[in-house]
Amino acid sequence: MQKLETKINEGIDILYCLNDIFEQDLPDFSNKLSNTFILTVFPVLISSFFQDFPKPFQISINVSLTILVHIMSFISSPVLLDEICKLLLSPEVGKKILEICQGNPANSASEDIEINTGELVENPVMKSFLLIFQEGSQDEQMLGLMFLQAIIQNPAISKNVLADLGLLSLKYLRKQELLSGILGIENIKGDYNGFLIDLILADLSPSNNHEFISYHAGLKILAELAIGPNSRLSSKHTQILRKLLYAFLFELKTLWNTELYCKVIIEFFETTWEQIKKINLNAIIPLNNFKYLLNCKTTEKGFRKLSADNAFSMQNYEKIQLFLQVFFLIRKILLTLEGKDPDEYPVQSGPNALKRFGDIDLSNLYGDPVIYNESPAVLIENDDYFILAKPQSPLSQVLELEKWKNLMVSPDFRTSTILVIVKRQKNVKFCLKLLEEHDLYTMLSKLQQRIQYALSLEGELIESFFEDICEKISNNYLI
């Protein structure tokens, strides 16, 4: 695996070097270099999409798509980028370029070839590429999505080409509208590629068991093309998106009915929401992992082909995390479409948090005296938070603050202390020594009850939230 990564990184280095040359603004030299690249590399890259003609130099679709993703991500030669876009996505393509891709790689490029003249023919490469989203393996589909994402994000691709393919981002269109009004420049218009979005949304079903990166890439493409201040997502696709949200919610509700998975959902709920909140749908999703290039098998004819069953078996708790991630991401997109704030936590389980090292008024609160860090402290009675404060009156400084649902407790009978541990954070724990040894069991039971109560309350609120979403979708209300 390490050797494979090294080789791929070396290849990417060469692409970066080529791009450094393209960026020198030498049109003649860049065109010559692009011409040579097309003649020598395109037959190898694109040949994997010609299913009927296996050749000795043919590479797998996975490797081809990986290289194409990297090319589209940072190469700045419009000559190359436009041709790749048209080859993979345009229903018709120049006869000359297709002949080049179907032929053998050139040993040299002594002649300049005009690839944009001549007749247009039906494009078999596009059909093969789009078939990936219906019949390809999970890795192939993921790479296909990453490829599309890279196209939408690369500013060097000609805007006319993107407009023809229906892949102009909404941000760009909005900017053009504003500039055309101010500067009088041409306003490129065009609708987004509905057929492609149909394929992508059909691919994002929870039953397909993709990794999160695939769902993220698919939804990001949708967001880039159609969602923003002046969203242009069709009602058909909005409805499909709502159905997708329901599908993930259904999976979560099915798992919810099991006590074990119910606890897991509660445990992951807030942290997953925080994770999705931080996702910026305009940011590029990098392709860093090369593990999808492995897993190949030899067919009966001895032709190496990537496995279509890159089985990605997950434990159910990983599934829960995935379903929650995708559910929150789709919900975030739908809320943005509806003009609502997607960053508001959906489940309110208590008043706004106090701040650690802030002050708290003890005059109307009850608490248990404990020893914390060798000093007296008070464990405040509170349904939502574990609050340790200094025993001062009336205003007391808050020493430690944590939600009950994030905690576990464990007794140390030898030293008569209770260890309060924060889940999923290493080495974060509070050691509480009791004033009276016989209070240990009482205090332990009290803390355990508080944690259990907080978890139950959180569970009820989450269940209620899920039901609310279900009802809204069923009745076609806004989320």
Place this chain on the structure above:
Amino acid sequence: MILREFIEKNTQEIMADVMETCTNRQVMIQLLQTATILAHNLVHEKHKDYLLSSRFFSQIISYPFDFTDEEIVENYMSYVKGLAINVSKKQLISVLLDQNFALFAGAMMFFNYKDSLIRTASRTVILTIIKGKV
């Protein structure tokens, strides 16, 4: 003063003769290292012009060293990179045109070399030459 001695004694001619006649590996490496030091440390344009037009510097770029020897490759690339970076654009263009792009060809030989440092040096030289818009 040392450079004046170097020029007066026509040292570069002696070095060129040694390079042509000697087959000793250590001598070749030393010649390359000397060339690198000169390329890196000369400041005045006239001194650089003198060296670039000398027989030794003209021949060393295209000399058929034993490039199966990794140490020779390292020293060669070190010299080529030092030359490309430390001369002016005008001097670089002059070197390229006078020597039929031997410097470019010399760097291209190692574009895909197994050692990453050599590869990087090679690509740096190529990019420097291209940036010169020859």
